[in-house]
Amino acid sequence: MNKDKIELDERKIKILDAIIRNYLATGEPVGSRTISKFTDLNLSSATIRNEMSDLEELGYILQPHTSAGRIPSDKGYRFYVDHLMQEKDREVAEMKEFVIEKTEKMEAVLKQVAKLLANNTNYATMVTAPSYHHNKIKFIQLSHMDEEQILAVVVLNNNIVKNQVINVEEPLDNETLLKLNILLNSGLNGLSLQEINLATIARLKEQAGIHSSIVGNVMDTLAQALSEEDLQIYTSGATNILKYPELSDSERATNLLAAFEEKEELKSLVSETLSDEETGIQVYIGNETPISTMQDCSVVTATYELGEGVKGTIGIIGPKRMDYENVMDNLKTLKKQLDGIFDKDKT
Amino acid sequence: MNKDKIELDERKIKILDAIIRNYLATGEPVGSRTISKFTDLNLSSATIRNEMSDLEELGYILQPHTSAGRIPSDKGYRFYVDHLMQEKDREVAEMKEFVIEKTEKMEAVLKQVAKLLANNTNYATMVTAPSYHHNKIKFIQLSHMDEEQILAVVVLNNNIVKNQVINVEEPLDNETLLKLNILLNSGLNGLSLQEINLATIARLKEQAGIHSSIVGNVMDTLAQALSEEDLQIYTSGATNILKYPELSDSERATNLLAAFEEKEELKSLVSETLSDEETGIQVYIGNETPISTMQDCSVVTATYELGEGVKGTIGIIGPKRMDYENVMDNLKTLKKQLDGIFDKDKT
DNA sequence: ATTAGCACTCCAAACGATTGAGTGCTAACA
DNA sequence: TGTTAGCACTCAATCGTTTGGAGTGCTAAT
Numbered sequence: 001m002n003k004d005k006i007e008l009d010e011r012k013i014k015i016l017d018a019i020i021r022n023y024l025a026t027g028e029p030v031g032s033r034t035i036s037k038f039t040d041l042n043l044s045s046a047t048i049r050n051e052m053s054d055l056e057e058l059g060y061i062l063q064p065h066t067s068a069g070r071i072p073s074d075k076g077y078r079f080y081v082d083h084l085m086q087e088k089d090r091e092v093a094e095m096k097e098f099v100i101e102k103t104e105k106m107e108a109v110l111k112q113v114a115k116l117l118a119n120n121t122n123y124a125t126m127v128t129a130p131s132y133h134h135n136k137i138k139f140i141q142l143s144h145m146d147e148e149q150i151l152a153v154v155v156l157n158n159n160i161v162k163n164q165v166i167n168v169e170e171p172l173d174n175e176t177l178l179k180l181n182i183l184l185n186s187g188l189n190g191l192s193l194q195e196i197n198l199a200t201i202a203r204l205k206e207q208a209g210i211h212s213s214i215v216g217n218v219m220d221t222l223a224q225a226l227s228e229e230d231l232q233i234y235t236s237g238a239t240n241i242l243k244y245p246e247l248s249d250s251e252r253a254t255n256l257l258a259a260f261e262e263k264e265e266l267k268s269l270v271s272e273t274l275s276d277e278e279t280g281i282q283v284y285i286g287n288e289t290p291i292s293t294m295q296d297c298s299v300v301t302a303t304y305e306l307g308e309g310v311k312g313t314i315g316i317i318g319p320k321r322m323d324y325e326n327v328m329d330n331l332k333t334l335k336k337q338l339d340g341i342f343d344k345d346k347t
Numbered sequence: 348m349n350k351d352k353i354e355l356d357e358r359k360i361k362i363l364d365a366i367i368r369n370y371l372a373t374g375e376p377v378g379s380r381t382i383s384k385f386t387d388l389n390l391s392s393a394t395i396r397n398e399m400s401d402l403e404e405l406g407y408i409l410q411p412h413t414s415a416g417r418i419p420s421d422k423g424y425r426f427y428v429d430h431l432m433q434e435k436d437r438e439v440a441e442m443k444e445f446v447i448e449k450t451e452k453m454e455a456v457l458k459q460v461a462k463l464l465a466n467n468t469n470y471a472t473m474v475t476a477p478s479y480h481h482n483k484i485k486f487i488q489l490s491h492m493d494e495e496q497i498l499a500v501v502v503l504n505n506n507i508v509k510n511q512v513i514n515v516e517e518p519l520d521n522e523t524l525l526k527l528n529i530l531l532n533s534g535l536n537g538l539s540l541q542e543i544n545l546a547t548i549a550r551l552k553e554q555a556g557i558h559s560s561i562v563g564n565v566m567d568t569l570a571q572a573l574s575e576e577d578l579q580i581y582t583s584g585a586t587n588i589l590k591y592p593e594l595s596d597s598e599r600a601t602n603l604l605a606a607f608e609e610k611e612e613l614k615s616l617v618s619e620t621l622s623d624e625e626t627g628i629q630v631y632i633g634n635e636t637p638i639s640t641m642q643d644c645s646v647v648t649a650t651y652e653l654g655e656g657v658k659g660t661i662g663i664i665g666p667k668r669m670d671y672e673n674v675m676d677n678l679k680t681l682k683k684q685l686d687g688i689f690d691k692d693k694t
Numbered sequence: 695a696t697t698a699g700c701a702c703t704c705c706a707a708a709c710g711a712t713t714g715a716g717t718g719c720t721a722a723c724a
Numbered sequence: 725t726g727t728t729a730g731c732a733c734t735c736a737a738t739c740g741t742t743t744g745g746a747g748t749g750c751t752a753a754t
Contacts, residue, residue, distance in 0.1 A: 031716050044728050049717065067716050067734045143488055145502060153500055153510070155492060161510045163500070239604045242597060250589060257586045257604065378747050391697050396748065414704045414747050 007058055013084070014039060015051050016060055020072045020080045024321050027245075029069030074286040077298070077320060081283050085325055106160065111234045113314070113334065118237025120330055123318030124256075126266050129232040130304075130312035132156060136192045140184045140218070147171045152218055158306065164221040168214065180214060183207055193222070231270070233263040244319040247296060255293040256317075265291050269301055270313045280304075280335075281328055286320055298322050302331040304338050354405060360431070361386060362398050363407055367419045367427045371668050374592075376416030421633040421667070424645070428630050428671055453507065458581045460661070460681065465584025467677055470665030471603075473613050476579040477651075477659035479503060483539045487531045487565070494518045499565050505653065511568040515561065527561060530554055540569070578617070580610040591666040594643060602640040603664075612638050616648055617660045627651075627682075628675055633667055645669050649678040651685050 008016070018039045022030040032048040052070055055061050060076040063069075072080065106129065114127045136157040143151045145165065150172065153163045172180075187204045188196065201219050205212035224230070238260035242248045247256065259265045268290040271282055284290070284299040291299075294317060301315040314334065316327050355363070365386045369377040379395040399417055402408050407423040410416070419427065453476065461474045483504040490498045492512065497519065500510045519527075534551045535543065548566050552559035571577070585607035589595045594603065606612045615637045631637070631646040638646075641664060648662040661681065663674050 029716090033716080045716095046718095046728050046730090047726085050727090053718080063717085065735060067714095067736075069716065138492065139490070141488075141490055143486070143500075145485065145506070149506070151500075151502060151508065153490075153498075155498060159492070159496070159512055161498065161512075163508045163510065165506055165508075236608070238608055239601050242601050242604075248597065250595065254586050254589050257589075261583070261585055376747090380747080392747095393697050393699095393749095394695085397696090400749080410748090412704065414702085414745095416747065 008060075011041065012051055012055060014041060015048060016055055016072075016076065016079065017084045019052075019055075019061060019070055020076060020084070023071055024323060027321060029064055029071050031069035034069070072321075074288070074320070077285045081285070081324055085328075087325075087329070106158070107232070107234075110232075110312075111236070113338070114234045114236035117314070117316065117330060117334065118240060121316060121318070121323070121327055122237070122240050122243065123316050123322060123327070124235065124238045124240050124260060126233055126235045126260075126263075126269070126313075126315045126317070128234075128270055128313045130158075130306055130310045131231065132160065132310075133194050134192050134310050135160070136190055137188050139189060140181070142166075142177055142181050142184070142214075142218070144172070144174075144177065150177070150214075152221055154222060158310065162222075164224075166214070166217045166221065172211075172214075176211065180208065180211060184215070184218060196222075231267060233266050235260050235263065235266070241297075241318070246321075247319055252293075252296060256297070259291065259293050265293070266315070269299060269315050271301055271303055279332070281331055283324070283328075296320065298324075300324070300327050300331065302335055304335050306339075355407075358388065359398055359402060361388060362395060363402055363419075363423065363426065364431045366399075366402075366408060366417055367423060367431070370418055371670060374668060376411055376418050378416035381416070419668075421635070424632045424667060428632070432672055432675075434672075434676070453505070454579070454581075457579075457659075458583070460685070461581045461583035464661070464663065464677060464681065465587060468663060468665070468670070468674055469584070469587050469590065470663050470669060470674070471582065471585045471587050471607060473580055473582045473607075473610075473616070473660075473662040473664070475581075475614075475617055475660045477505075477653055477657045478578065479507070479657075480541050481539050481657050482507070483537055484535050486536060487528070489513075489524055489528050489531070489561075489565070491519070491521070491524065497524070497561075499568055501569060505657070509569075511571075513561070513564045513568065515564075519558075519561075523558065527555065527558060531562070531565060543569075578614060580613050582607050582610065582613070588644075588665070593668075594666055599640075599643060603644070606638065606640050612640070613662070616646060616662050626679070628678055630671070630675075643667065645671075647671070647674050647678065649682055651682050653686075 015035060018035050019030050022034060022038060032045040032052060035048045035052075036043060036045040052061065055076075056063065056070065059073055060079060061070040062073045064071060110127045110129060114125045117125045117127075138155040138157055138159075140155075141153045143153070145151050148167055148169075148171070150166050150168060151163060152166055153161065155161050183204065187200065187207070191200070196219075201215075204215050204219075208215045238257055241256050242253060247253060280303040282301045282303075284301075286298065287295055289295070289297065289299045296319070297317050298320045299315060299317050300322075301313055303311050303313055305311050314331060316322075316331070318327070362382060365382050366377050369381060369385060379392040379399060382395045382399075383390060383392040399408065403410065403417065406420055407426060408417040409420045411418060457474045457476060461472045464472045464474075485502040485504055485506075487502075488500045490500070492498050495514055495516075495518070497513050497515060498510060499513055500508065502508050530551065534547065534554070538547070543566075548562075551566075552562050555562045585604055588603050589600060594600060627650040629648045629650075631648075633645065634642055636642070636644065636646045643666070644664055645667045646662060646664050647669075648660055650658055650660055652658050661678060663669075663678070665674070
């Protein structure tokens, strides 16, 4: 950071900036003559060449081959994102209207968000449902289904509903079921999923007496249904990556698309923390991303929060020469909107 | 059909068969010399050429260009599927073990089926959940969530659970809720969704008195949650299409992959009827498919049935030169297995 | 009716020449 | 000492040419 300032003088920075902006716009290696005209530095192409030579030596740009122009390296992009990129002025951000229909189901909202973002940016997107760990239990209900099965319904604070069928050996009578219902609700209501520990479970089991196995079953169900394994991921615009030649060669494209189909890998993009920055936006460039098949991509993620520590992640995956300004602007606006939606709607 | 028999003599049929088999195996236009060696007809390439010329005139095969070999036309494939293709002997079919883990959730099973089939065939697959229309209601339960919302849980015969939050203006007391529960259950249990008509609804509303709006709400919920719009489709192996050069050029591939991402279009593959054949297997070749983006593909669908008219569809989408025998064999075996799973497990 | 033989067609791969954008270096200049 | 004009050089991309081979259609002979 300070090293950057020492390494690069004002003029080099200007030139680097011009190279990257040009490359982002055109997608083609940019030469010295272009920069000479493009900037207000009034320098000849020869001078620019010298400077570019330096920049290459320092690792900010590189040449695809000897007689081509320069393209930014990962280090170059990183410098751009950290120091050069201008946040768009607020008015522009405010202007952009995301039309998110209010709907009952959170699932529908998140799908919509993914789609909208994909359409807006022309990159691939993913949205995770918020993790349930900090969510509190509103109520639990066991009901009869038939002789051998009972249905457990768990409702969380933000009206997320989970249900699970539990097999029992011998039939339960209504009274017992009622007792169990009361037991579970008085014991668990208001607790967040994190707060349920072994002691809580042991106590409940003891109170359930001979039906402790059912309590165990319910707890397992809870754990399983709400575990990280179950983390829902909604994606959209995966096919957008075919629009970028540097990603659309057969092998790379197949791997990337497969990652989107088989969402498993995407989970590693869910950032555990809000990251060190105040915005909650994280940029991974090339090798920096945790997913190996995305080495030639950049990934921008944002963490949204629904209060009470209930967090989800939004991610945008595109080529390294993605329009970082636009992407981050989009993410910021969206975050605001999401907060609005969930505040009001409480679904 | 009879026309076919008139149009083609024994020898032409043998040659056509050889051409198609060869093309399916290699994916490259096949020439007269190859056929001359390949068949047991002991004919010179020249003779074959004459026959091929006839076959082309009749529309069963075509030349990509003047000096290339022949490839099957849609008509050729159709003839192959209808008359030439051999069903694999049962023993082989029996051998193939599909390892479907038994799980509680139907959703998980169907996802697995799609994946398994995609892995086995190297084509793209889709599986729809069975339609709910013929499914019967097992029980309905309304519960309090808070002052303004109640939760409706509907359980269907095969343990499919649907839930929906309903907003109410004024709070309901427990007693009323209990009454409504009894009312709904006595009025609707055992009915299939098709059997619920306006008269049923009107009667229920009348009985509900001042709370008729809630009944209406529940019915709307039912209708909405179970409507065709809600038809779930699980896909797998979409990226497999990139393996076939004739489908993987940029534009075609994008369209196809987009169709798989945006599953809407796939709904038109759900065949309304078991089709005229006894097997319930339907083959669409090229133009025959109802989806325009799949003009260069073949689609094979099978309808599986869970008894009581509850039907779902399995589809395989691949290049026209797909391995029809293998695909259909897979589908048949799978159908059997599915029946087994759902019979036992009743999920 | 079948086949050998031959001329012809056309794609695909290989090759080479050309082009043009871009570089690095050197020598002159302010 | 920093800047610039000029020039030779490099290299991917493009295009036309060539060549080889697979395959056809036709004809004449069997």
